Structure formats: structure tokens, C-alpha cells
Amino acid sequence: MGSFGESCGVFGAFDFEGKAVFSHLYWGLIAQNHRGHHSYGFAEVREGEFTSYRSLGLLPPVRHPVIRRLFRNFRSHVGVGHVRYATSGRSTRYWLIRDMQPFLVGREEKIALAFNGNLVNVKELREELKGEARGLSPSSSDIELLSRKLLRGMRNSDLVSAVEGCMRGIEGAFSVVGLTQRGEFFAFRDPLGIKPLCYGCSPDNQTFAVSSESAGLDINEFRYESEVQPGELLIWSGEGMRRERIVRGERRAFCSFEFAYFARPDSVLDGGKPVYKVREEFGRNLAREDPDLPKRVDLIVSIPSTGDDAAYGMHEVTGIPWERAVRRHRYVVDRAFISSSEEREKIISRKINVTETLRGKRIAVVEDSIVRGDTSRRVIRKLRMAGAKEIHFYFTFPRILSPCFYGIDMATFGELIGSTHTEEEIAHLIGADSVHYQSLEGFVRATGMRREDLCLGCLTGQYPTPLAQRIADEMRRRFQAGEVERGRVYEVE
Ligand code: SF4
Structure with a gap:
């Protein structure tokens, strides 16, 4: 029962028969509400038009008037959802509202994104993506930088190349679900697979879902298929399902804290044993x-x-x-x-x-x-x-x-x-x-x-990514020299 922030939970679904997936989104997030109490949200796309709903607080019960209304209004066969605990960004009410996800971005081409994680090379990304703020509402969360990077890649090429650009150009943890305006549903995970992400399928093989934890699939009575592999992108569209291992890293670095604290006891992580x-x-x-x-x-x-x-x-x-x-x-x-x-x-x-x-x-x-x-x-x-x-x-x-x-x-x-x-x-x-x-x-x-497949950064001071290691070493040096810590060095400088 830690006193610190939880991570976020994501869920997304696609139905090949055109049936509405909102019910799956709702229950998939209910099963993961332990991963975030600050806000929740849903987005869907139907004939090129996005609909979204986001709100502060815990996801309300199914009979709540807001949820009943969402069940009536969200009718698409493709959608994503998110529960959030603010671990990056500011925690005032103003910014909590601004940072709610899914994030709906873009002008000519729009996407909806929801993510779990935190980016490390934020200074470099801010510099690189300075001119990419068009069509983006300001946010203090890392999702904005990720969205900018992805949108720019999609404008210059296609979704696969854009995701590859994110995987190669972003250091950090990111397990992402998203929608394109063309009605594609996609999910990808950083090359080290730091945060959990798995996918599954309905018994009739017509509905596919991606979830932070397998408990989000279980509640929908979906079959667990596999983890989304580190560095992998999955896309569902009218043409079927596509799976691509975009970046194959030398190692994995799954967050060990998931086993002790975050994950539900009845979830399985990275295809292993149940957490309990x-x-x-x-x-x-x-x-x-x-x-x-x-x-x-x-x-x-x-x-x-x-x-x-x-x-x-x-x-x-x-x-x-x-x-x-x-x-x-x-x-x-x-x-x-x-x-x-x-x-x-x-x-x-x-x-x-x-x-x-x-x-x-x-x-x-x-x-x-x-x-x-x-x-x-x-x-x-x-x-x-x-x-x-x-x-x-x-x-x-x-x-x-x-x-x-x-x-x-x-x-x-x-x-x-x-x-x-x-x-x-x-x-x-x-x-x-x-x-x-x-x-x-x-x-x-x-x-x-295996030890080399886990992130043990907070336990050993040895981090799986180079910039995190450099920042930690510099922070430790300053701390030992008696300097007052005002946050992470990249956030305060
Ligand atoms: S193991 Fe520790 S340092 Fe690594 S992602 Fe989890 S909480 Fe962070």
C-alpha cells in the first residue's frame, strides 16, 4: 500500500464485424482503475470523425448517468481508453484537466493517443519538436511530445515509419494505444518493454483488444494471446491485423515494481506466472x-x-x-x-x-x-x-x-x-x-x-537507458555534494 503515485492504464479495442466496442473499453478500464485515479477518458473514431470524453476522478460505476450516456453515444467498432495517475506533468486541477487522455491531436490528419510511461530525453525532444505544436492543445504531460513526434512522422511518411521514429528517437518508457482518422487501431511498446502491454481476442475471434494488464482482457472474457513485444507495433484495420517487430533491442527492461506493487494479483506479466x-x-x-x-x-x-x-x-x-x-x-x-x-x-x-x-x-x-x-x-x-x-x-x-x-x-x-x-x-x-x-x-x-530482462534502476542505480544513467549519476553527485534537489535535473534546468 504505497503512498506514491501509480502508473497509468490503457485499453483499446477493434471489432471486425463492426459492433460497438465501448463496453469492452469501459470494463477493460474498470479492471485497471487501480493504475490511475486522477482521470479517465475514452476516444473513438467513426467515418473519419473522432468522439471523445474525458473527466477527472475515478471511473464511475456502470449505472452512473454519465456512463449510461457514453454507452448510448459511443457506437464505433474501434476505440481507446485511459486511466491516469499524474507522474509527469503538473498536478494542479488546471493541468490535470489539460493532461487527461486519450489525447486528440492533429489538423489535416488527426490521431487519438493514450499512453503509460514517461519520457527521459524531454529536453532534446522539446528542442527537436519546437515547430510541431500546430493542432496540439498545451499539456504538461509527455504525451504531447510523443504525439508531436508521431504526427510529424506520419505527415512525412506512414504510421509504421512514424512509430519507428518514436522508438529510435525517444528514450523512456511508453506503452501506447491509438487511433487514426482512417479508423485504424494501433498499439506499440518501447524497445525495452518497460511498462506492461498485452493483447487478446474474443472467443469468436472477431474482437481484439490491447490492455496494460491481462486483467483488462479477463473481465471481457477475452483470450490472452501474447504480450505486445518490446519494440513491436500492432495495427488492426478493415484489412486485418498486422504485427511488426520494428526495433529488436539487445535486452528488455521490464519494471520490477509492477510485481511488487502496481499490477493486480490476478494479472500475468510478460507471459509469466500470475502476479499473486x-x-x-x-x-x-x-x-x-x-x-x-x-x-x-x-x-x-x-x-x-x-x-x-x-x-x-x-x-x-x-x-x-x-x-x-x-x-x-x-x-x-x-x-x-x-x-x-x-x-x-x-x-x-x-x-x-x-x-x-x-x-x-x-x-x-x-x-x-x-x-x-x-x-x-x-x-x-x-x-x-x-x-x-x-x-x-x-x-x-x-x-x-x-x-x-x-x-x-x-x-x-x-x-x-x-x-x-x-x-x-x-x-x-x-x-x-x-x-x-x-x-x-x-x-x-x-x-x-532473467535479471537482464528487468529494470532494477531504483534498486541498484543501474538504469537500462543511457540518458537516465547520466541524469542519475549527476543527481547523485549533486545530492552528495549537499545541493538541494528541486526535481529531476532535466526538469529543473
Ligand atoms: S524498476 Fe524502478 S526504476 Fe525501473 S521502471 Fe520500475 S520503478 Fe522505475
Whole structure:
């Protein structure tokens, strides 16, 4: 239950029989609303005309008047949708509105785009694309730069070449779904495949969909076909489906944080095991890596919901009872534009409830990660109020030492508690009796992926792209020299 920003979720669909796909878009995004609460949106194209609807906040329930109206009005056989958490760009209400996706851009030729990720070479792209703002509404999000680059490529050539230009000229993470004015539906993923993207098909093979997570396909009862491969472009049109591996990189770099925190437990990532199986293994590892655990604690408690499966794994190995004494208030969610930090604090604390069964107990608390420490501190306060005698924290994600440049809201060294403090200091700061992280080796093994196929940038300080590495090295140098960090160097200079 991290206190930091989630990534975004995308979904798009194409029906070869001409049936409306809005229902698939809606349910595909409902299944992925955990990836973004700031805004949601839909776009479709019918006979060269785009229709879109975007709004702040959580996607409303299906019987909500707005959604009922969208079901009536969105009738096209091709469309895309998006849920957003602002990890790039500004978070004021004004910019949250401007940055809502799908992004509808272009003059002579229009496209609709929705993406999950973050671009790194923004300074260079801004310079390169200075003259390309025609037909673009201002946005503070990276989607604007991506759109400009893509539109320019399409004007000079075709969609395939334009996507190739993006893949070769943009450094960063981008999993994209989009529509052209001609009614094509396309999806592509950066050459390292940093963010998830997969596609599937309806049982009658007539409707195809692309989704950030496989849970978006499952809810529509679609068959999971495959990942969109890193560097791959898929296009659906009246002529059929086309799949092209445009750039074949030397390695992949899938975001390891997806396994610990972002993804739904019932999703499969990069064609591997279900995420909950990986998390169970995280819990087993934490238990194996701390042989004194059974002597130290009477009870395992998980922080819902990302800690639950790992707590089960820990319970399996140690035999220590696991009690779900911490519960989440299901309908308490962050509002999109809460201005005061005091109000935000109250909301985080209202999110969970702790039962009194912990009185006098020594507990092992299983949690996904610790970034800044403020959420853990609040949780511990509640656990102490419920009478817990000793609190030992176990994190499934190894210690976060460095910022993320690919779309996760961890921008500076100074804000990362793991980068500035030892485990003992962290325990003291958050009010725990001890703090334990899963080892990096155990974490990688549990994912079932090869180490070189994962991004471990925030854990090791070794990034999969060259500019991110240079920026991180420069930020670290300045931080160690005692300079005040005002954000990422490319954002503040
Ligand atoms: S740096 Fe960390 S959070 Fe960012 S993409 Fe890499 S693994 Fe994920």
C-alpha cells in the first residue's frame, strides 16, 4: 500500500464485424482503475470523425448517468481508453484537466493517443519538436511530445515509419494505444518493454483488444494471446491485423515494481506466472531469509492488498498464524486534486482499519515497499493504538536507493528513505522495532524473469537507458555534494 503515485492504464479495442466496442473499453478500464485515479477518458473514431470524453476522478460505476450516456453515444467498432495517475506533468486541477487522455491531436490528419510511461530525453525532444505544436492543445504531460513526434512522422511518411521514429528517437518508457482518422487501431511498446502491454481476442475471434494488464482482457472474457513485444507495433484495420517487430533491442527492461506493487494479483506479466504466485514466493523468501522470524513474532499481519499474498507465503513457510487484522476501507480513495497535505494525510490514515486482536502481540507486518516512509509511519501508529507490542516490518520490494525516470513518482534521492538511512534508522524513523527487505537475488528469482530482462534502476542505480544513467549519476553527485534537489535535473534546468 504505497503512498506514491501509480502508473497509468490503457485499453483499446477493434471489432471486425463492426459492433460497438465501448463496453469492452469501459470494463477493460474498470479492471485497471487501480493504475490511475486522477482521470479517465475514452476516444473513438467513426467515418473519419473522432468522439471523445474525458473527466477527472475515478471511473464511475456502470449505472452512473454519465456512463449510461457514453454507452448510448459511443457506437464505433474501434476505440481507446485511459486511466491516469499524474507522474509527469503538473498536478494542479488546471493541468490535470489539460493532461487527461486519450489525447486528440492533429489538423489535416488527426490521431487519438493514450499512453503509460514517461519520457527521459524531454529536453532534446522539446528542442527537436519546437515547430510541431500546430493542432496540439498545451499539456504538461509527455504525451504531447510523443504525439508531436508521431504526427510529424506520419505527415512525412506512414504510421509504421512514424512509430519507428518514436522508438529510435525517444528514450523512456511508453506503452501506447491509438487511433487514426482512417479508423485504424494501433498499439506499440518501447524497445525495452518497460511498462506492461498485452493483447487478446474474443472467443469468436472477431474482437481484439490491447490492455496494460491481462486483467483488462479477463473481465471481457477475452483470450490472452501474447504480450505486445518490446519494440513491436500492432495495427488492426478493415484489412486485418498486422504485427511488426520494428526495433529488436539487445535486452528488455521490464519494471520490477509492477510485481511488487502496481499490477493486480490476478494479472500475468510478460507471459509469466500470475502476479499473486510471484508475491507468495516473495513472502516465502522473506521467511527463508530471516531464520529468527518464528522466535521473534507471534502473528503475521498483511497490509492490504499487495501484502496479502506474500503474507500467505510467509505463513506457509513458518507456520506462524496469519491474521488479516488490517483491512482497507474499500471506498476511501484519493481524490484527484486534494490541495492540502493535511487532508491527504487524513485520507491515507482513513484508508485502513486495524482490529483489536493485536493486543499484546509481536507481529510481522508484510508490506510491498517503503518509499518515503510516511505511509508506514501512519500504519504503525494505528497498529500501536490497536495494542501491538512489537512491530517488525517486512518489505517484498528490496530497498529503493535511486529515483525512477520511467513513470513512477519517485523523483529525487532526498525523498527516498532507503537512499538516505540504514535499516536501523528507518525502523526508528517509522516507529517499528525492526525493518527487513527481501534480497534482490530472491526478488529476481521469484519473478521468474532473467535479471537482464528487468529494470532494477531504483534498486541498484543501474538504469537500462543511457540518458537516465547520466541524469542519475549527476543527481547523485549533486545530492552528495549537499545541493538541494528541486526535481529531476532535466526538469529543473
Ligand atoms: S526504476 Fe524502478 S520503478 Fe522505475 S521502471 Fe525501473 S524498476 Fe520500475
